[in-house]
Amino acid sequence: MAAFVPASSSSSSSSNIESDNRFPVANLGEEVLLSCQLTPAETPQVMGDVAVTWTKANLSGVVYKYKDGAPQLADQNPQFSRRTSVFPNAVARGNGSLLMAAVRRGDDGVYTCSIDADTRAGSVDIHLRTAGRSSPA
Structure with missing residues (x-):
């Protein structure tokens, strides 16, 4: 049985970027983290x-x-x-995740995270959906 060896990610710059959750659902009024980072194999210490x-x-x-x-x-x-931020210490390590506070209905949609680091660059799309929370009966 032959072993599967993944192809190098150098053929497409977009493959250098990944997200832990490309289809998050955020509750209205709360915060949500949209993840985006260079693939671990590509990420040096700093x-x-x-x-x-x-x-x-x-x-x-x-x-x-x-x-x-x-x-x-x-x-x-x-x-x-005043509702969005990244984590500067994490950015230096190739993590461009976005924290969005006070989620609104209008935040629903497709977001693109682009990272440009030294000689590597790429992007990933995140499809954010919003949901209202029902109050306890």
Whole structure:
């Protein structure tokens, strides 16, 4: 029986990025973590400059952008102002996961996380769904 050996991920830059949950469901009013990171095999201890950009389909501006060691929010869509953040220490290790607070119905949709780290870059789509919580009877 032959062993399966996965192909190298160098053929497509998108394969350098992964998410623990590409179809999360968030409760309205709560926070949600949208995961996005370089694949473990590609992630050294600490990298040089890492840029992370989160966008949402059919929305102008960015959801969140982190570059040069700091948030870059000049072109952030106002819908996400003061509700989104990344973890700077994790970004330096190739983790661009986004924390979104106070989830709203309008947050439903397809988000794209793009990471550009040294000579590697890629992106992954996250399909966020929102759900209301029923109150106890």
